[in-house]
Amino acid sequence: MALNTAQNELAKQFRSLHIPGQPIVLTNVYDAATASFIANHPTTKAIATASFAIAASQGIPDNDLTLSQNMTTSRSIANVLKVDGLPRLPLSVDVQDGYENISETIKEVIGLGAVGCNIEDFDNRKEQMRSLPDAVNRIELAVQTARELSVPDFVINARTDILSYGGSVEDAIERGKEFLKAGAHTVFVWGPGGRGVSTEEVKKLVAGLDGRLNVKLVIKDGYLTIPQLKEIGVARISMGPELYRAAMRAYEETANKETSLPAFLPVENPTEPFWRTELHQHDELRTTPELLGHSDIVIIGGGYTGVSVAYHLLKQLSASAKPSPTITILEARQICSGATGRNGGHLRPDLYGNIPKYIDRYGVEAAVELVDFEISHIKALKEVIAEEQIDCDFHLTRNMSVYLNEADGEKARKVYEALVSKGLGYTADIHYTPQKYAETISGVKGAKACISSTAGTLWPYKLVLGLLSKITSSPLVNVQTFTPVTSVTSQDGLQIVHTPRGSIRTSKVVYATNAYTRGLLPQYSTNIVPCRGICCHITVPEGKDAPFLPYSYIVRSDSGDGQSYLITRPDGSIIVGGAQYTFFDEKEHWYNVIDDSTLIEPAKNYYNDFMQRTFRGWEGSGAYVKEIWTGIMGYSYDTAPHIGEVPGQPGKFICAGYDGHGMPVIFLAAKGLADIVMNGRSFENAHLPRIFKTTSERIQRAADGPEGGDILA
Numbered sequence: 001m002a003l004n005t006a007q008n009e010l011a012k013q014f015r016s017l018h019i020p021g022q023p024i025v026l027t028n029v030y031d032a033a034t035a036s037f038i039a040n041h042p043t044t045k046a047i048a049t050a051s052f053a054i055a056a057s058q059g060i061p062d063n064d065l066t067l068s069q070n071m072t073t074s075r076s077i078a079n080v081l082k083v084d085g086l087p088r089l090p091l092s093v094d095v096q097d098g099y100e101n102i103s104e105t106i107k108e109v110i111g112l113g114a115v116g117c118n119i120e121d122f123d124n125r126k127e128q129m130r131s132l133p134d135a136v137n138r139i140e141l142a143v144q145t146a147r148e149l150s151v152p153d154f155v156i157n158a159r160t161d162i163l164s165y166g167g168s169v170e171d172a173i174e175r176g177k178e179f180l181k182a183g184a185h186t187v188f189v190w191g192p193g194g195r196g197v198s199t200e201e202v203k204k205l206v207a208g209l210d211g212r213l214n215v216k217l218v219i220k221d222g223y224l225t226i227p228q229l230k231e232i233g234v235a236r237i238s239m240g241p242e243l244y245r246a247a248m249r250a251y252e253e254t255a256n257k258e259t260s261l262p263a264f265l266p267v268e269n270p271t272e273p274f275w276r277t278e279l280h281q282h283d284e285l286r287t288t289p290e291l292l293g294h295s296d297i298v299i300i301g302g303g304y305t306g307v308s309v310a311y312h313l314l315k316q317l318s319a320s321a322k323p324s325p326t327i328t329i330l331e332a333r334q335i336c337s338g339a340t341g342r343n344g345g346h347l348r349p350d351l352y353g354n355i356p357k358y359i360d361r362y363g364v365e366a367a368v369e370l371v372d373f374e375i376s377h378i379k380a381l382k383e384v385i386a387e388e389q390i391d392c393d394f395h396l397t398r399n400m401s402v403y404l405n406e407a408d409g410e411k412a413r414k415v416y417e418a419l420v421s422k423g424l425g426y427t428a429d430i431h432y433t434p435q436k437y438a439e440t441i442s443g444v445k446g447a448k449a450c451i452s453s454t455a456g457t458l459w460p461y462k463l464v465l466g467l468l469s470k471i472t473s474s475p476l477v478n479v480q481t482f483t484p485v486t487s488v489t490s491q492d493g494l495q496i497v498h499t500p501r502g503s504i505r506t507s508k509v510v511y512a513t514n515a516y517t518r519g520l521l522p523q524y525s526t527n528i529v530p531c532r533g534i535c536c537h538i539t540v541p542e543g544k545d546a547p548f549l550p551y552s553y554i555v556r557s558d559s560g561d562g563q564s565y566l567i568t569r570p571d572g573s574i575i576v577g578g579a580q581y582t583f584f585d586e587k588e589h590w591y592n593v594i595d596d597s598t599l600i601e602p603a604k605n606y607y608n609d610f611m612q613r614t615f616r617g618w619e620g621s622g623a624y625v626k627e628i629w630t631g632i633m634g635y636s637y638d639t640a641p642h643i644g645e646v647p648g649q650p651g652k653f654i655c656a657g658y659d660g661h662g663m664p665v666i667f668l669a670a671k672g673l674a675d676i677v678m679n680g681r682s683f684e685n686a687h688l689p690r691i692f693k694t695t696s697e698r699i700q701r702a703a704d705g706p707e708g709g710d711i712l713a
């Protein structure tokens with residue numbers, strides 16, 4: 001075939017721009033508009049696409065982007081670059097892992113007029129790293145195809161993801177060298193979880209690959225800058241999806257600023273939970289008719305978190321001799337009208353559910369630290385309720401987790417035994433009952449196994465309003481209900497908290513906004529996802545006595561794919577919720593949903609005869625659902641909450657994302673955060689589980705990873 005002269009000349013030109021120490025900087029584009037902007041920039045020498053951003057702008061996760069979807073956008077980008085039908089700048093296309101047939105992919109790319117591409121060594125379909133021979137073979141095929149199509153100088157940037165899958169820098173160098181031998185022009189080394197690659201790693205890679213290295217720029221404080229990367233000697237720097245993300249942030253911020261309210265505010269007419277049937281006098285508290293123009297600390301959110309933070313700030317204040325800061329709580333609706341006023345009232349430390357996952361991810365020490373933290377809530381809450389004389393129906397009990405499915409029960413036994421075999425002291429509180437007595441011990445029909453541990457039950461609204469009432473007499477505390485925060489901006493080193501009722505200047509903002517956090521801190525939008533849950537209050541007809549239930553419960557479904565959580569109230573009535581498995585597959589009912597004004601259709605009748613179906617002795621009880629409601633939880637991408645100073649934003653603090661499990665987490669998390677906010681304590685010294693620390697790595701991992709992370713897994 002005759003040499004495709006014009007295209008190959010452009011390929012040569014692109015090749016020549018990869019000079020170690022004088023790298024080509026590629027400001028990756030993802031549609032015709034961004035391509036047009038970058039192409040018309042006087043400093044642009046070449047254009048490269050970013051598949052993550054192309055996928056995101058089509059509303060799909062990176063790994064789901066097909067060759068045809070990728071090519072549709074790449075074609076529109078290629079067209080922007082053409083003058084009189086000929087490309088005026090070299091174009092490199094991100095073809096992810098090269099898709100199934102690498103030769104076909106290269107044909108498509110060259111057909112667009114492109115002169116280079118990225119190929120990854122992670123197999124997106126099998127979700128595993130390719131063996132080195134397989135990955136090398138694919139590079140060779142790509143090179144050969146380009147040659148056959150008369151573009152022998154086609155530039156292949158071979159990406160290795162080995163660092164993200166347990167490999168070392170040495171492994172990356174080994175792979176890179178083989179890719180270069182196979183005909184790749186440069187090697188792109190991708191840092192795990194979006195953390196980028198460190199200075200030491202880049203230095204080793206440059207040395208090992210003779211500078212033929214591509215790295216992704218991370219636009220954040222503390223990461224390597226373009227001049228630093230130049231100095232170390234890389235040949236190519238890509239922005240990847242960084243510009244797309246920056247554009248989306250700007251888009252969201254402007255949209256929020258220009259419209260009167262941000263998208264993620266609590267709705268105005270929520271369903272009515274049982275817990276809000278006996279309202280406290282402070283339910284709609286406004287300490288002053290107008291907002292204060294200035295407050296030292298502003299807490300956004302008046303749920304369990306916001307009120308607990310304020311409570312601990314005041315407590316720590318009275319114990320210190322420091323000048324007293326003023327504290328304002330701003331709440332969009334009434335106090336405790338969010339998840340806290342709509343939950344299951346279950347104070348149940350997790351001793352085994354997520355613990356194996358945490359042990360795998362962070363090690364035994366970190367997991368045990370978390371368990372101990374949750375367990376200590378029982379004592380801490382019992383004490384504060386007694387000390388402050390808060391009437392909130394607190395009751396200490398055993399939680400009975402019941403398995404209706406044999407395999408599920410067997411799995412639970414293995415987890416329990418594995419934890420015991422690790423010698424973890426807290427497992428002494430766990431008791432496993434096998435099938436023989438599971439039904440008679442638990443009272444749950446058809447139980448195949450059960451596990452019990454210490455737990456508490458309470459009226460969450462009364463706890464929170466009780467705590468609030470202990471601090472409202474302080475002249476330092478100002479509470480403003482029905483005051484939604486629409487944005488927070490910075491000016492002269494201060495934060496300006498904007499609401500429709502005016503603004504407050506402050507130096508410290510605490511985001512106690514849980515599920516709604518992304519409305520004000522968009523960088524958390526993939527980390528803390530609002531997820532709707534359903535809960536109800538079941539009682540028996542007047543004049544009847546509810547059959548006795550000795551425990552609080554988690555009842556796993558007999559299909560083994562879901563559960564209900566249940567507590568018995570002192571009057572014998574029941575609070576029960578969950579049933580997520582009845583709607584899990586229909587994401588529109590629950591995932592990324594902030595509407596707690598309606599019920600969840602597939603689950604709304606699930607609890608109608610739940611007690612009769614589930615428990616021995618309830619068959620003739622006449623039990624019925626008296627109140628039913630929905631609430632919005634802040635599910636976390638990696639299960640753990642985010643606590644601490646918001647990375648890169650001094651003066652902003654977050655305490656949110658409890659994954660529907662805040663009761664045994666929040667009170668002491670708020671105590672730790674108060675210490676950080678008030679006393680400048682470091683996270684590490686604030687008695688908080690290390691897993692909870694909010695970090696840019698965690699934020700980035702969620703942004704880069706598959707949609708939903710643990711939430712949809």
Ligand SMILES: Cc1cc2nc3c(=O)[nH]c(=O)nc-3n(C[C@H](O)[C@H](O)[C@H](O)COP(=O)(O)OP(=O)(O)OC[C@H]3O[C@@H](n4cnc5c(N)ncnc54)[C@H](O)[C@@H]3O)c2cc1C
Nearest residue numbers: 301303304305332338339340343344346485514631662663
């Ligand atoms: C149905 C359901 C059942 C649950 N069951 C349990 C359980 O049994 N056990 C358990 O441990 N956990 C349970 N949870 C989770 C638990 O309720 C939460 O983890 C906890 O209540 C979170 O407290 P919070 O104060 O952080 O959030 P919330 O109580 O939601 O408070 C956040 C507050 O911030 C306000 N807000 C948000 N944005 C703004 C803004 N821009 N301006 C001003 N105000 C704003 C909201 O109006 C809200 O009042 C359940 C949750 C739900 C929904």
